[in-house]
Amino acid sequence: TVECLMGASSVPAAIRKTLFYLCSPVAVLLLLLLLEVALACGQARNQARAYGSIKDRMLGSAMVATFLFIPSVARTTLSLFACVPLDKATSEPNCAAAVGRYWVLDMGQQCFEGYHAAWAFALGIPMLFVLAVALPLGMSLFLWHNRHQLTMPRFSRHYGF
Numbered sequence: 001t002v003e004c005l006m007g008a009s010s011v012p013a014a015i016r017k018t019l020f021y022l023c024s025p026v027a028v029l030l031l032l033l034l035l036e037v038a039l040a041c042g043q044a045r046n047q048a049r050a051y052g053s054i055k056d057r058m059l060g061s062a063m064v065a066t067f068l069f070i071p072s073v074a075r076t077t078l079s080l081f082a083c084v085p086l087d088k089a090t091s092e093p094n095c096a097a098a099v100g101r102y103w104v105l106d107m108g109q110q111c112f113e114g115y116h117a118a119w120a121f122a123l124g125i126p127m128l129f130v131l132a133v134a135l136p137l138g139m140s141l142f143l144w145h146n147r148h149q150l151t152m153p154r155f156s157r158h159y160g161f
Helices: 002-006 013-043 047-079 115-145 153-159
Strands: 083-085 101-103 106-110
Touching: 013 047, 013 106, 013 115, 047 115, 047 153, 106 115
Parallel strands: none
Antiparallel strands: 083 101, 101 106
């Protein structure tokens, strides 16, 4: 499991696991881009032609990888806010042991208290902004900027996955 790979730390296991899942797509994307550069350099005969080829290939690969990783990144980001209600407060002689809402990834941590609040707001809110606003806006601007090239074969070959 991810917890076994990371070893002991003062950072809670649920947070380490979340960070691992959020950083993994970035690492894979960087490896993919390095592979594209290595392949393009190996095939390069003309430096000017190779630069254009590298740029096109890297942008196309980055776009495909981004679309492939969005669902897992979104699921991981939304899991920062996943809470379930436990015991309801009761009167004597019954006693509820765990009243309140608890974080699904660490059932020992109450929602939006302690370290959960810090991580949910410091990491979760910015990631939601990136997923819900920045990526769609970036893609819309890219399409708007290239709106006259959308039907051209070269554009479709590079970005028409």
